Each structure stands twice: as C-alpha cells, then as structure tokens.
Amino acid sequence: MPGTGGATPSRNGNGAVTRSTLRQQLADALRDEVLAGRLQPGQEFTVKEIADQYGVSATPVREALVDLSAQGLLDAVQHRGFQVHEYSLTDYREMIEARAMVIDGIFRADKEYDTGPRTAAVLAAVRRRGEEARRAATAGDLTVLIGYDLRFWRELSDLFGNPYLADFLHRLRVQAWVCAVQHLQRLSDLRGQLWARHTELVDALSRGDAKAAHEIVAAHNAHCLALVERLAAG
Template sequence: MPGNGAVTRNTLRQQIADALRDEVLGGRLQPGQEFTVKEIAEQYGVSATPVREALVDLAAQGLLEADQHRGFRVHEYSVADYRGIIEARALVIDGMFKALDDGHLGLVDEPDATRIPALLAGVRRRGEEAQRAAGAGDLTVLIGYDLRFWRELSALFGNPYLSDFLHRLRVQSWVCAVQHLRRMDDLRGELWADHTGLVDALVRRDTKVAREIVAAYNAQSLAVIERMAGE
C-alpha cells in the first residue's frame, strides 16, 4: 500500500498534467513549443519527478511529444489528423447509440425507458452551459463544459474504457482545433451548440435524430477547421 508521500506525488502529478493540458487548450502553450522538465519544475516550484511523470502522461495521451535530448514539445496536429480524430470519435459515439438501440444503458439494470430522463438530467445541465458559452463565443468556458458533457454522457453507457477513449479523442480534437479557433476574432456562430438537442433526442431514445445531430456537428467542425487552415 503506498504511503502518504506516494499519494501526494500522484496528486501533484495529476495537478501538473491538468494545468499543462489547460495551458495547451488555452493556447498559451503553442503547437511545436518546446520545454524541459527543469523549466516546468521551476515554473511550478516543485521537484522534477512529478513533472516528468505528468509530461510522460500527456505524451501518452497525444498532447506532447517526447524528445530524448530536448525534453518535450506540444504536439502539432494536421487537418488530416483532425479528420481521423473526428472519424474515430464518430465510431465510438455510434457504438454508444447502438447500445441504446439495443435497449441498454449502462446504469439501467433493466431496459426501463422511464429512468433515462433522470440519468440524463445532469448531462443536459452541462449541455446548457456549453451552449451558452458557444453562443457567446467563449472558447475556454465551452471546452470545459463540452468535455464534462461528453464525459458524463459516455459514462452512462457503463463502459469505462469506452468513456476514457472518447475523452482522450475529444481532448485531442480540441487541442487540434484551438490552434485555429484562437486566431478568430469572433467565434459566435462558429461553434457547435446543440448539446441539449442531442440529450433530448436520447431521452426520446430517438437515435436516428441523435446520429443526425452528431453527423452535422462533425461536418460543421471539420468545415470550420478546413476553412481556417486554408484547405
């Protein structure tokens, strides 16, 4: 059983990883930007060990690249990468919807449709906040609520591996998108804002409409990134 020192180090490791992820998503760490373990340790005033562990975690998640001689750098995603992430994301989400088609929602012991609205109520509240942020063009707030929305939604399907994989894909897609979106002066009208429409479709168990909403979301997102990248 780990002692308190190990618990503290693991907590610090996660805090540093979360902070650096937010730096990347906030555009403060730019694609291709390089840094060392020593630089990050000095920035946060901590020892090198939890920093190195946090950076290795982020590299495993695809946010950073490790260079044996230079340290780490922020991963640069191409538009082709973004297309691949969107495709993978769509396949995972379609699998979730298929579970609902088959009468199964992970936290429902029986295929009881009456419990689905209650299970999705919290997810819908995250969606409402995400929509408000999208409408205001507030990218930072949107990313936070959007990640929580999809994390909580996917968790309802009872497969933590699927949920973790989708979360990783969504973080990667945001990392790719922000390098383009942060160059825009006004993001109002450019960001997807139909989270509650998706939840309402799932409450009705209307996966046909849910799939159409996700397909439209993916198409809109890809079109914005392609336009911003000049493709």
C-alpha cells in the first residue's frame, strides 16, 4: 500500500485545504506508487484503505482513483474497489508504436522550429532535466530516472508540439513506464541498461536538425522495446 510520504495537502489563502488540489495530489502520489512498482499490477485496494493511509476523507480519494482509471493505470473492480491495471507485452509494443507516431508528429522533418531566445532558454532548462535523467540512467536509479524522464518529455513536447499531442504523449509515456517497471525491477543492477541520450536529443533540436532528432528517438524506442522483450522472455 502507499506510504505516508505522498503529497501533502496544500491550503488556500484562508487556510482551508482545496479539494481539487488534494484530489490532484492524491492522484500524483498514487501514480508515483504505481510507477515505482510499490503498487503492483493486479493489486487491489479500496477507497477506505487509501483514505485511511493518507488520513483524508473518502471523496477526494475516490475522485483521484477515478482520474487514474481514466488514465488507464487503475481498473474499477465491482463491489471491491480498484486494482492496478495489468499491461501485457503486446500492450507495451503498441505503446511504443503509438508514441513513435506522436513524436514523429511533434518533430516532423519538414517543420520549421523557432530558434529564438525564448526557445533557447527553454531548451537550456530541458537540457538540465536531460542531464539529470542521464545521470540517473547511468547510475541505474530507476525511480529518479522516471521522474526526470517524464518532466523532460513533457517540457520538450510542450515546446515543440501542440498541447493535444503533448498531453497524449505524456499519458503514453506514463503507461509505458508502468508497463516496463514490472520487468526492469527483475534486474538487480540497471547500470548501463537504461536509455540515456536525452541531452543528444536536445542538442539536435537546438541545431534545428529534425532528422537527427528523429534518429535518436527511433533508437530510443528500439532500445526500450528490445530491453523489455528480453526481460519478459526471462
């Protein structure tokens, strides 16, 4: 079950906890538990169990769980509560295919990129996220890598893509990580196993080199798929 180290409810100017904020914080905390593999595929729990664990009322918990169900991370179980969605290897292959198509739409080879000062400043910030992701990948620190990787792709796609593509890509990447984690946790040492070319991708985009960016992303997808397929095969 989730630990008590999840999100701390924030308060508005009058000192009252805002329910919408609490709902989002609970959803984020539970999503992180799934991403970290602490909530395992198929694991069941009730609204009351989560509410008791976090010391909050049932209403924002139920809302958060419904949100995560809509994102494909949980399944509602009639009369029993919720369970963590179980993704298959086929699901993972299709996620990789789908996200490749979305990224192709974002980083089209014929697209003209704004290379002005604002874009350069945002890319510099994204590159710092990429550096942190690279360090975590090199060290084999999966939990830290997932956090920085999701932020990296979210900020990068927000800069170069339309918001609908960016939102869809973020959801795909979360689902792909959830699917991959159950396999990656079988390895006692992940050093040298995880993709770590985030900064190369930023550098290619900074040069306006969409072709190089496409090749880096294609290599990324191939790497992820080959690794998970190898681990799934035992």
